[in-house]
Amino acid sequence: MYKERVRALPQNGSSPTLEEVAKLAGVSRATASRVFTASPKVSPRAKRAVERAAEKLRYVPNRAARTLVTGRTDSIGLVIPEPTAFLFGDPFFPRLVRGISEVLSRRLVQLVLLMPQSAGDETRLEGYLSAGHVDGVLMVSLHGNDPLPDRLHERGTLVVLGGRPGASSAVSYVDVDNVGGARSAVEHLIAMGRRRIATITGPLDMGAGVDRLQGYHDALVKAGLNGDASMHQPGDFGQESGAAAMQALLDRHPDLDAVFCASDVMAAGALDTLRRQRKRVPQDIAVVGFDDSTIATSTAPTLSSVRQPIEEMGREMARLLLAGLDSGTAGGKRVILVTELVVRASSGKGVRE
Amino acid sequence: MYKERVRALPQNGSSPTLEEVAKLAGVSRATASRVFTASPKVSPRAKRAVERAAEKLRYVPNRAARTLVTGRTDSIGLVIPEPTAFLFGDPFFPRLVRGISEVLSRRLVQLVLLMPQSAGDETRLEGYLSAGHVDGVLMVSLHGNDPLPDRLHERGTLVVLGGRPGASSAVSYVDVDNVGGARSAVEHLIAMGRRRIATITGPLDMGAGVDRLQGYHDALVKAGLNGDASMHQPGDFGQESGAAAMQALLDRHPDLDAVFCASDVMAAGALDTLRRQRKRVPQDIAVVGFDDSTIATSTAPTLSSVRQPIEEMGREMARLLLAGLDSGTAGGKRVILVTELVVRASSGKGVRE
DNA sequence: CAATTGCGAGAGAGCGCTCTCGCGGCCGGA
DNA sequence: TCCGGCCGCGAGAGCGCTCTCTCGCAATTG
Known part of the structure; x- marks a missing residue:
């Protein structure tokens, strides 16, 4: 680790303190502080003097000191x-x-992105987050039963998840209606006359993966169709996994007439495979994706997809966290956002039978 | 802003302090502190006592307090x-x-990603960074003469850039040999018999954009070929801009026989346009990209490209920053990494003339 | 056996800031 | 003219930690 030398750097070593600003402005430290905390109880005269002094010294409040006393990092x-x-x-x-x-920009809150790449990283990250570096934590793309959210929650850190956690948990989360979205996609395929409908699932250690499979199932069962395990093939939401999964499904069931993919990116991969196999979409096989991401309109044919309001999910997560911070309440809230099926060419009225 | 309520949260309000740990362990605060700073001067007995107490209280050192005294945030x-x-x-x-x-994982340093989205964000970010939230700053993808690096540097914050800054500057940076890479790409095209060589440049407010154009020029001039402004078309490194730029170039010069693209992603866009225009690659037009990213091997035909050691650039940036932190020196270092041309089908020996 | 060394541990001083508390001056009302 | 109230300000405590300084004790040496 780098050591005390750092202290001697111009970096922090020479950076001016509130004390110096106050002295230059001819006021007390307390008054200078009031200026920077936007306290109303300061005369315009004093305020101006402090601001001028701060400008002159290029003063920036030391966040560590402020955090130490306020318990807040913004x-x-x-x-x-x-x-x-x-x-x-x-x-x-x-x-x-x-x-x-x-949402955060409006509140002058800084967003920092943290990307643990290994188990070691994640341990370190837990320390970082519980040590008061941040006021709260947003977390998405949880796999399996990642213990991090619960452990942070226990420690008293406010956490909001994107996507429901694997096990039941006291942590707040925002999710989209994955079950309903998947169900509507498959119901649409059935309504279009498809009967042998497979699915390329997401990772089954993620809520989104499980729930979309559930929705697929629900629709098939309701229609009295076959959706046994041989009709599922898991992917990891990535394009290549979609292509590979499509191939596996075709190997098992050459007579498929539709496939529901748990992400658009996987659907794009599936389309690649279908093209290579000379299957016409949607005439031979209809394809529906999930996300309604930008890729859905750039595939050939364009991709029917379940739109999920991802921006809104982000906004809602941020709002939930800020509300928790404001109120001092710990969570246990859940918000489910609705999805919407967008029909395009890949599941359109094909020239079928 | 959320106010003092936060203080009452279990979050930090109830989190145990070093003092409490020390009391439980039956030692002084100083000794407890030694345990957490991995100081050697502590007996195994005391160490164990402190560790057990810490475990029991679920103690995590308060980073703000530590930072306040060490001047370091890790x-x-x-x-x-x-x-x-x-x-x-x-x-x-x-x-x-x-x-x-x-590089950072090995040093137990936490990486935080910051993504200013607007001028307002960037102002706030400057405050965040100068206020001692981080020990140093890595910055990439600078546009124009972004004043942020220089301003941080002036304030004494250690900064390392990825890609050379627009204007001369005292800030350290790591860059790849963009000029040399572009030159070798174009020299290769010339060696393959191409004579009417256009370029799709990167943004000309970025060092990488300017330098790759420069390399293109150098090679053409050396060979006595035409590379006037009508042979350049700027892009933004994105796929669509590559497609549009290719179209613009073809409109002006239907007889082009090669194009050098300042990024693989733009080259992929260019290939789309060429396909749409029924131009054969490489027979009619040879294409070379830059980056040698994964996309280069997945286009049809596969893309010749200038490989730049991006991971190495990241490593070198991190090393430079850590070295600066360790030594207390402010920078002014520059590291240039070599590039390498990788020839694939898009510029191969086409059936030409 | 006395003198010296060395090592573990404690006391205490801050790091730079915010916030409570109390004081003095100026206002308006009686 | 006098007094209560308010407002702007300064004094000072302390947030939780690290680190220097010092001390006491045990081991080592002449």
């Missing part, structure tokens, strides 16, 4: 425990971040 | 001032982050 962490390649490849995250940023 | 910021859609869409960033993380 920043919140967004934790995404995904390999970087996934994090940056998936169109889900930018939209989520946009929603979150929107 | 975390560094990575600033990427790009719209989220770009940040997450570009294969450059995950590779960079991977390289950075690799």
Whole structure:
């Protein structure tokens, strides 16, 4: 670790303190502090003097000192425990971040993104987050029963999840209606006359993966159709996994007439495989994705998809966290956002039978 | 802003202090502190007592307090001032982050990603960074003459840039040999017999954009070929801009026989346009990209590209920053990494003339 | 056996800030 | 003119930690 040398750096070593600003402005430290905390009880005269002095000294309040006394950092962490390649490849995250940023910007709260890449990283991260570096934590893309949210919650850190946690938990979360969305997608396929409908699921250690499979099932059962395990093939939400899963499904069931994919990116992969196999979409096989991400309109044919309000999910997560911070309540809230089926060419009225 | 209520939260309100741990362990605060700072001067007996007490109380050191006295936060910021859609869409960033993380993980330093989305965000960010939230700052994807790095540097914050800054500056940076890489790409095209070589440049407010254009120019001039302004078309490194730029170039010069693209993603866009225009690659037009990202091997035909060691760039940035922190020196270092041309089908020996 | 060394441990001083408390001056009302 | 009230300000305590200084005790040495 770098040592006490740091202290001698111009970095913090020479940076001016409130005391110096106060002296230069000819007021007490308390009054100078009032100026920076936007306290109303300061005369315009004193305020101006302090501001001029601060400008002259290029003063910036020391956050550590402020945090130490207020117990507040004015920043919140967004934790995404995904390999970087996934994090940056998936169109889900930018939209989520946009929603979150929107809300936080208005509150002058800094968003910091944290990307644990290994178990070691995650341990360190737990320390970082419980040590008061952030006022609260947003977390998405949980796999399995990641214990981090619950442990943070127990420690008293405010946590809001995106996507329901695996096990029941006291932590607040925002989720979309994955079951309902998947069900509507499959019901649509059935309504279009499809009968041999497979699914490429998401990771089954994630709520979104499980729930979308559930919705698929519900619709098939209601219609009295077959949706046994041979009709499922898991993917990891990535394009290649979609292509591979599609191939596996075709190997098992060459007569499929539809496939529901738990993400658009996997659906794009599935389309690649179908093209390679000379299957016409939607004539031979109809495809529906999930997310309604930008990729849905750039595939050939364009992709029917279940739209989920990802930006809104981000906004709602941020709102929930800020509300918890404001009220001092610990959570246990859950918000479910509705989804909406968007029908495009990949499941359109194909020239079928 | 959320107010003093926060203080009453279990969050920090009830979290145990070093004092309490020391009392429970039957030692002084100083000795307890020694245990957590891994100081050697503590007996095994005392160490165990403190560790047990800490475990029992679920003690986590308060970082703000520690930072206040050490002047150190053990975390560094990575600033990427790009719209989220770009940040997450570009294969450059995950590779960079991977390289950075690799180095930082070994040093128990936390990486926090900061993504200013607007001028307001950036102002706030400057405050955040100068206020001592991080020990140092890594910054990439600078546009124009972004004043942030210089201002942070002036304030005494250690900054390392990825990619050279627009204007001359005292800030340290790591860059790849963009000029040399571009030159070798174009020299290769010339060696393959191409004579009417256009370029799709990157944003000309970025060092990488300017330098790759420069390399293109150098090679053409050396060979006595035409590379006037009508042969350039700027893009933004994104796929769509590549497609549009290719179209613009073809409109002006239907007889082009090669194009050098300043990024693989733009090259992929260019390939889309060429396909739509029924131009054969490489027979009619040879294409070379830049980055040698994963997309280069998944296009049809596969893409010749200039490989830049992005992970290494991340590692080197992190190393430079840590070295600066360790030594207390402020910077002014520059590291240039070599590039390497990778020839694939898009510029292969086409059936030409 | 006395003198010296060395090592573990405690006391205490801050790091830079916020916030409570109390004081003095100025206002308006009687 | 006098007095209560309010408002702006300063004094001072302390947030939780690290680190220096010092001390006491045991081991080592002449």
